[in-house]
Amino acid sequence: LSAPPDTLNRVIAAEIGAARFGVHLGTRLLAEVGPAWAAQAVGDGVLVVSDANVAEHAAVVRASLEQAGMRVTEVVVPPGEPSKSFGEVERICRAAAQAGLRRADAIVAVGGGVIGDLAGFVAASYLRGVRLVHVPTTLLAMVDSSIGGKTGIDLAEGKNLVGAIWQPHLVVMDIGTLATLPARQRSCGFAEIIKYGLLDGPELFARVDDWPADGDVTDLIARCVAHKLAVVAADERESGIRASLNLGHTVGHGIEAAGGYDRYHHGEAISLGLLAALRVATVTAGLDESWWLRTRDALERQGLPVTLAREVATDDILTAMGRDKKNDGRSLNMVLVDGPGGVLLNQNPSIDVVRAAIEGIRE
Numbered sequence: 032l033s034a035p036p037d038t039l040n041r042v043i044a045a046e047i048g049a050a051r052f053g054v055h056l057g058t059r060l061l062a063e064v065g066p067a068w069a070a071q072a073v074g075d076g077v078l079v080v081s082d083a084n085v086a087e088h089a090a091v092v093r094a095s096l097e098q099a100g101m102r103v104t105e106v107v108v109p110p111g112e113p114s115k116s117f118g119e120v121e122r123i124c125r126a127a128a129q130a131g132l133r134r135a136d137a138i139v140a141v142g143g144g145v146i147g148d149l150a151g152f153v154a155a156s157y158l159r160g161v162r163l164v165h166v167p168t169t170l171l172a173m174v175d176s177s178i179g180g181k182t183g184i185d186l187a188e189g190k191n192l193v194g195a196i197w198q199p200h201l202v203v204m205d206i207g208t209l210a211t212l213p214a215r216q217r218s219c220g221f222a223e224i225i226k227y228g229l230l231d232g233p234e235l236f237a238r239v240d241d242w243p244a245d246g247d248v249t250d251l252i253a254r255c256v257a258h259k260l261a262v263v264a265a266d267e268r269e270s271g272i273r274a275s276l277n278l279g280h281t282v283g284h285g286i287e288a289a290g291g292y293d294r295y296h297h298g299e300a301i302s303l304g305l306l307a308a309l310r311v312a313t314v315t316a317g318l319d320e321s322w323w324l325r326t327r328d329a330l331e332r333q334g335l336p337v338t339l340a341r342e343v344a345t346d347d348i349l350t351a352m353g354r355d356k357k358n359d360g361r362s363l364n365m366v367l368v369d370g371p372g373g374v375l376l377n378q379n380p381s382i383d384v385v386r387a388a389i390e391g392i393r394e
């Protein structure tokens with residue numbers, strides 16, 4: 032993208048397996064999606080997928096694609112997790128077929144992680160795979176879901192049970208889109224950012240740790256994206272180090288499910304899951320208590336919950352964890368850290384230790 036020289040816009044070059052793509056990060060980039068995609072596109076067709084909450088951002092992307100000479104079709108799905116469904120996959124695929132979208136054409140996902148996962152899965156499946164452009168508009172989608180290639184939808188039996196790994200050809204992160212993001216959603220993105228701080232090491236942790244709640248997040252996003260890209264490049268299919276990204280997610284997913292998926296947003300559940308994991312790590316991995324305290328304060332400063340509501344029962348959380356597809360079914364496989372950057376994969380804390388850790392974050 033040709034950013035004016037006085038801006039801080041940047042491009043992070045991604046290499047994952049055979050995939051090579053640029054992650055563009057900065058301001059006023061929505062209007063650059065058209066020229067950027069036209070410069071590398073093989074086909075001239077695009078299907079823009081978005082939800083009603085990002086209509087103004089999708090309109091800018093759509094106009095820029097049209098101006099760049101692309102044939103644009105649009106599908107708007109209802110906002111929210113229930114749209115990660117076979118019903119929406121069918122609707123988008125049929126819209127693609129009706130628009131005559133071909134193998135060399137692209138799906139452009141404008142929205143949060145729901146849109147990215149859903150449209151990404153369509154891109155992986157329609158015609159056995161078409162090109163994919165991610166334009167993430169939530170902090171969580173920027174630092175997490177638009178990077179790494181995981182796409183998918185939910186079943187009644189569980190989240191993300193059907194999916195594919197499908198890398199994008201282009202990712203465009205326009206920080207300006209975050210201006211319309213509700214504060215609660217911004218906080219949720221910070222749960223993952225604080226997770227990256229714990230995984231990456233003391234330097235990033237310290238920067239994340241005293242980040243003002245209203246501070247400019249561009250640099251932090253760049254660091255998190257670079258961290259995730261490096262991890263995924265080393266282990267695209269999660270046979271090893273990629274599992275480190277699940278820090279806080281074993282208990283977090285249990286809390287999310289036990290709360291019926293409506294009491295806590297994902298990032299809020301991860302905030303609590305991180306604290307539970309660090310509590311476990313103080314018992315089994317020698318993590319110094321001070322890291323737990325600093326992490327709690329950092330989460331709290333970003334508006335995230337740090338105490339677990341009474342109404343969400345520990346037994347329900349543990350039961351839900353048993354169903355978590357990230358467990359192997361026999362034991363509680365967890366990622367822990369013994370300090371920032373000190374990742375410990377495949378830890379097997381006893382249920383009793385995990386139970387006590389969950390009780391330890393009660394209000």
Ligand SMILES: NC(=O)c1ccc[n+]([C@@H]2O[C@H](COP(=O)([O-])OP(=O)(O)OC[C@H]3O[C@@H](n4cnc5c(N)ncnc54)[C@H](O)[C@@H]3O)[C@@H](O)[C@H]2O)c1
Nearest residue numbers: 084110143144145146168169171172175176181208211212
């Ligand atoms: N593929 C992956 O690796 C990966 C990683 C993490 C999470 N996920 C998935 O991501 C999803 C969560 O993503 P999310 O937190 O972005 O949720 P989301 O996509 O539901 O977005 C949150 C809400 O914000 C709205 N929104 C989005 N951008 C906005 C903007 N700029 N201004 C105003 N409103 C806006 C959305 O319409 C929605 O109501 C989950 O389905 C999760 O499974 C995937």
Ligand SMILES: [Zn+2]
Nearest residue numbers: 223280297301
């Ligand atoms: Zn997460």
